[in-house]
Amino acid sequence: KSVAAAQKTYTIGTDVTFAPFEFANQDNKYVGIDLDLIKAIAKTEGFKVEIKPLGFNAAVQALEAKQIDGVIAGMSITPERQQKFLMSDPYYKSGVVMAVAKKGTIKSLKDLRGKRVAVKTGTDSADYANSIKDKYGFSTVTFDDSNNMYQDVITGNSAACFEDQPVMQYGINNGMALKIIGKPAREGSYGFAASKNNRALITKFNAGLKKLRANGQYDKIIERYLGNGS
Ligand code: GLN
Structure with missing residues (x-):
């Protein structure tokens, strides 16, 4: 589609080793539930993502400094973080x-x-x-x-x-x-975090998550990494 050129790119920070949510596979590519989720949501909602595996604390710090747009890193939704950031609907229990x-x-x-x-x-x-x-x-x-x-x-x-x-x-x-x-x-639960000036990104994340849950893609992503009951 020609609209692709106009799609906004968001910079998303993540952790380095937090399997099954994010980890480098044998080909040294970053994979995991979080990455598949954000990519599937981006596709559904029509935006692009640039993933930065910064490490958890560094990613959260970068978000606070507004150097990146969002963090997906098995990040627990806490009252403190809800004060600092915009946090999405919960997507995984922990x-x-x-x-x-x-x-x-x-x-x-x-x-x-x-x-x-x-x-x-x-x-x-x-x-x-x-x-x-x-x-x-x-x-x-x-x-x-x-x-x-x-x-x-x-x-x-x-x-x-x-x-x-x-x-x-x-x-x-x-x-x-x-x-x-x-x-x-x-x-509690994991949520996607965005800086406070990125309300549109959280709205898109929540809308995309809802669609993935409804169409079975969410379950497929979980199954890809956790299989049956592991
Ligand atoms: N869920 C924990 C937190 O949000 C740990 C996240 C992580 O280590 N990637 O603090």
Whole structure:
């Protein structure tokens, strides 16, 4: 269609390693639920996207500085973020879980006393860990991406990490030597975020999401990465 030339391009920041939502595949291409969703929505609503895998915290900072138009990065909808940004309708349910070394001895939050816990900069799970660390007597150390955070636990430098349940479960299902302890805290949903001057982008995202849910494309995208029940 000739209108294609006139389509607006939005710059969208994302995380670097947050499978199944965004990750580099074997061909070093960024794939995942978030990327397929935003691309399908762009197609439906007639806009273009330029994806920037900046890392989670860097992406959120860039959005705050209005250097990019939006963020799709398994980003939890929180009241604080709804103040700073425009956030879309929820598109995926999540919650925060604690994970420990698969062969380790940590069985509950109480076992974290005096220990070091790995968290990821700028995330809701880091915020959660920091909110309970005095009560349970642990300290936190921050990492900029999920993989480095997991490695710190696997090598035994940290006793545990806090991560989003669907992401942690996916990693474990794919061979990560960690296990989840307890039930998810802070249950909520992921949303797409745009800077406050991008109301039109959020409107398009919500409209597109609704269409993808109605026509089965949303389910197909989820199935592409999670298959049956994984
Ligand atoms: N859902 C979490 C948050 O929004 C983590 C996101 C991420 O690490 N990409 O803070």
